[in-house]
Amino acid sequence: MTKGAVIVGASHAGVQAAASLRQSGYQEPITLLSAEHDLPYHRPPLSKAFLLGEKTADQLQLRSEAFYRDQGIDLRLGQCATAIDPAARRVETDAHRFEYGSLILATGSRARDLPVPGAGLEGVYTLRSLAEARALKPALDAAASIVVIGGGFIGLEVAASVAKNGKSVRVVEAAPRLLARSVPQQVADFLADYHASRGARLSFSQSVEAIEGDGARVTGVRLANGETIAADLVVVGVGGLANTELAEAAGLALEAGGIRVDEHGRTNAPGIYAVGDCASFDNPFAGAVVRLESVQNAVDQAKAAAGHIAGRQAPLAAVPWFWTDQYDLKLQMAGVGRSGAEEILRGDPADAAWSLLHLDNGRLVACFSVNRAADHMASRKLIATGVMLDRLAAADPSVPLMRTVSEPDLRAAAQ
Ligand SMILES: Cc1cc2nc3c(=O)[nH]c(=O)nc-3n(C[C@H](O)[C@H](O)[C@H](O)COP(=O)(O)OP(=O)(O)OC[C@H]3O[C@@H](n4cnc5c(N)ncnc54)[C@H](O)[C@@H]3O)c2cc1C
Structure with missing residues (x-):
């Protein structure tokens, strides 16, 4: 029996919530x-440094074991919450019952299944957890022909890691281009060209009809156009689904694929919060109720919820941002791009160091930076303050982005 705070899920959001409390x-x-058996770890390197062999599992830990002990955080690995009773303020696992004053759901998201025959064959992988990455890495090292289904961030990062290791990789994407919901056409085209120039083959507007095998093991991927691509390993990266089942069974409100929360992370049930990949909220920068899958969002929402529980009002007001590493490219995104926005290009994509700005009525609303970290950092401030940009200056990559606003606005933005 426990009072105090119970946090379900011990990844970026859950661990941050505990630390911030x-x-x-x-x-x-x-x-x-934590449903997992590993000490909580950084998830983004799984598709990058870990697959490339540049980091070991021990180097991915979010916090040392001693941190939880020293902070009086009772971390219970391998314990999956199975039910919540909001009226009794109780959470159950198979083995225990925990009473809570405050409950934080940080259950994250999981890989979406590919609903085609053969998806369960040996040699077909998804990548969300360290356990999956541990299984995937040696299999990739041993494989000769690899197909990645889905040209999203995880699929592209895996493809880049595979190509960087000198292996043949084919990416099959159902949409006519990469990352249609996340980046503008110009960024998507740049990434596609970059992959192609490093040996990856990308196919667009191709849906997968089946994964083929010779009994138990995968041998290829059959497309709707009749082509079969030979493969001895397939990685499926077709998006994520929020883990909302616990919340739904407890009667919590859901929206936009996640648990609906306010700017403090509060759900509609007293004392219950939801943070990170599993939560949806009315994001002023998106102008809609959205569910974001990013480390930044997990960390900032966790801080807001922890602050509220501890009696501090620190509502979430952070500009959303995200990054992806592919080959020697760091693509960083701040704000939320919108179709129909005015676009300003800073720099030359041929130099692999450039930014694309999205303006709405002269105000910066999103910035997509390739190897231009200073633009990314400045854009987060400028988007937050909603200042007007001087279009001519903004198009000149030699002018620091912070200098492309009028002086009074700049002073306000810098505060
Ligand atoms: C391969 C990969 C690469 C990524 N790269 C990037 C990147 O470059 N940049 C970026 O910003 N983001 C990246 N992300 C996304 C980022 O990792 C997530 O947004 C972030 O991990 C979300 O944190 P979270 O704590 O909300 O959820 P998660 O990290 O999904 O963790 C949720 C945890 O809750 C546990 N859990 C679920 N249900 C229960 C239950 N009932 N009981 C107990 N435990 C439970 C799960 O097992 C899991 O451990 C990447 C994700 C992956 C998978």
Whole structure:
């Protein structure tokens, strides 16, 4: 039996919530339940440095084991919450019951299944967890022909890691271009060309009809156009689904594929919060209720919820941002791009260091930067303050982005 805070899910959002509660002076017990058996770890390197062999599992830990002990955070690995009783303020696992004063759901998201025959064959992988990455890495090292289904961020990062290791990789994307919901056409085209120039083959507007095998093991991927691509390993990266089942069974409100929360991370049930990949909220920068899958969002929402529980009002007001590493490219995105926005290009894509700005009535609303970290950092401030940009200056990559606004606005933005 436990009072205090119970956190379900111990990844970027759950661990941050626990740490922020303690930083805010919260003195009651904190129980952190993790369905996984590994110490909580950084998820983004799984498709990058870990697959490339540049980082080991031990180097991915979010916090050392001692951190949880020293902070009085009761981390329970391998314990999956199975039910919530909001009226009794109780969470159950198979083995225990925990009573809570505050409950934080940080259950994250999982890989979406590909609903085609053969998806369960040996040699077909998804990549979300360290356990999956541990299985995938040696299999990739041993494979000769690899197909990635889905040209989203995870699929592209895996493809880049594979191509960087000198292997043949084919990416099959159902849409006419890459990353249609996340980046503008110019960024997508640049990435597609970059992959192609490094040996990856990309096919667009191709849906997968079946994954073929010789009994148990995968041998290829059959497309709707009749082509069969030979493969001895397939990675399926067709998006994520929020883990909302616990919340739904407890009667919590859902929206936009996630658990609906306000700017403090509060759900519609008293004392229950939801943060990170599993939560949806009315994001002022998107102008809609959205569910974001990013480390930034997980961390910032967790801080807001922890602050609220600890009695501090620190509503979430962060500009959304995200990054992806592919080959020697770091693509960073700030704000939320919108179709029909005015676009300004800073720099030459041929140099592999450039930014694309999205303006709405002269105000910066999104910035997509390739190997231009300073633009990314400046854009987060400029988007937050909603200042007007001087279009001519903004198009000149030699002018720092912070200098492309009028002086009074600049002073306001810098504060
Ligand atoms: C391969 C990969 C690469 C990525 N790269 C980037 C990147 O470059 N940049 C970026 O910003 N983001 C990236 N992301 C996304 C980022 O990792 C997620 O947005 C982030 O991990 C979300 O954190 P979270 O804590 O909300 O959820 P998750 O990280 O999904 O963690 C949720 C945790 O809750 C556990 N859980 C679920 N249900 C229960 C239950 N009932 N009981 C107990 N535990 C439960 C799960 O097992 C999991 O451990 C990447 C993701 C992946 C998979």
